[in-house]
Amino acid sequence: MIARQYHDNLPQRIRDYLRQKRGISDPVIDLRLLGWNGSRITIPIFNQSGGFAFFKLAKDPEDKSDSPKMLTSPGGHAELYGWERILANPEQIIICEGEFDRLALESRGLAAVTSTGGAGTFRPEWAEAFSEIPNVYVCFDNDAAGQTGEERVARLIPHSKIVRLPEEVGESGDVTDFFVRLGKNGEEFEGLLKAAQGLPGRRSSAQPSSQDYRVVSAMDEEVDTLKSLVDIEELIARYVPLRRTGQNYCVARCPFHKDRNPSFVVYPQTQSFHCFGCSEHGDVISFLMRMERLTFPEALRVLREING
Numbered sequence: 383m384i385a386r387q388y389h390d391n392l393p394q395r396i397r398d399y400l401r402q403k404r405g406i407s408d409p410v411i412d413l414r415l416l417g418w419n420g421s422r423i424t425i426p427i428f429n430q431s432g433g434f435a436f437f438k439l440a441k442d443p444e445d446k447s448d449s450p451k452m453l454t455s456p457g458g459h460a461e462l463y464g465w466e467r468i469l470a471n472p473e474q475i476i477i478c479e480g481e482f483d484r485l486a487l488e489s490r491g492l493a494a495v496t497s498t499g500g501a502g503t504f505r506p507e508w509a510e511a512f513s514e515i516p517n518v519y520v521c522f523d524n525d526a527a528g529q530t531g532e533e534r535v536a537r538l539i540p541h542s543k544i545v546r547l548p549e550e551v552g553e554s555g556d557v558t559d560f561f562v563r564l565g566k567n568g569e570e571f572e573g574l575l576k577a578a579q580g581l582p583g584r585r586s587s588a589q590p591s592s593q594d595y596r597v598v599s600a601m602d603e604e605v606d607t608l609k610s611l612v613d614i615e616e617l618i619a620r621y622v623p624l625r626r627t628g629q630n631y632c633v634a635r636c637p638f639h640k641d642r643n644p645s646f647v648v649y650p651q652t653q654s655f656h657c658f659g660c661s662e663h664g665d666v667i668s669f670l671m672r673m674e675r676l677t678f679p680e681a682l683r684v685l686r687e688i689n690g
């Protein structure tokens with residue numbers, strides 16, 4: 383299997399980087415078959431039935447070019463990274479925002495999963511897989527996209543609780559910052575889990591009814607439909623000139639910060655964007671919200687108008 387081959391090729395300097403800068407332990411590096419394809423770190427993603435689906439490809443830490451931090455191999459799509467955890471019927475699980483964050487949590491014995499599609503992507507059919515897990519926690523990055531994303535997940539999984547990272551992780555700080563930069567341990571993270579709360583204003587019933595899922599799914603279906611009908615490349619090109627630089631992405635100067643070099647990347651395949659300068663990221667909806675200063679329902683209305 384190619385994933386194992388890449389894993390066997392993992393250079394020591396990359397293993398050191400994963401351990402020291404990403405807080406990922408050796409056993410987790412080996413168990414999850416992190417590898418090296420000659421230019422990028424390979425993270426194999428498996429589907430619900432355990433079959434290999436595609437690779438997430440993380441940038442070489444020594445690569446100083448403005449190439450994106452994370453790419454997806456051909457055939458990539460939004461998948462849940464960590465199905466084996468859910469299928470093992472755990473008492474507790476954490477949904478976090480990225481592959482490396484997931485592996486940092488796993489390295490501390492905390493069961494975790496993530497969407498491979500970023501903060502803005504979480505499929506309603508995945509949400510149902512969490513309905514039997516008693517304690518579901520959502521912990522996204524400490525920024526606007528992360529907060530929008532985690533609220534969306536919390537709506538989809540009505541008994542989940544939102545974990546707040548302490549302010550010291552800084553703006554757009556994440557799980558990895560908590561462990562690596564702040565030097566905190568797994569027990570300290572469990573302290574955050576104890577303080578986690580449900581979405582404000584949500585009915586406090588412990589378990590969701592099937593009707594909850596239907597209502598949320600119907601709304602989510604509309605959101606997903608609208609998102610799939612709008613081409614993110616076309617939408618963003620209305621605001622900033624885009625330049626296609628590869629098969630999988632195009633770049634622009636970021637409309638959200640003073641950007642001298644184009645550090646704003648649009649990924650038509652996953653219908654998402656990410657700025658490597660200011661960390662702003664998301665989908666068509668978060669782009670519109672930020673660009674036009676709209677609320678979520680207002681952005682939806684604009685999308686409906688675009689679609690006629």
Ligand SMILES: [Zn+2]
Pocket residue numbers: 636637638639641646657658659660661662
């Ligand atoms: Zn930016």
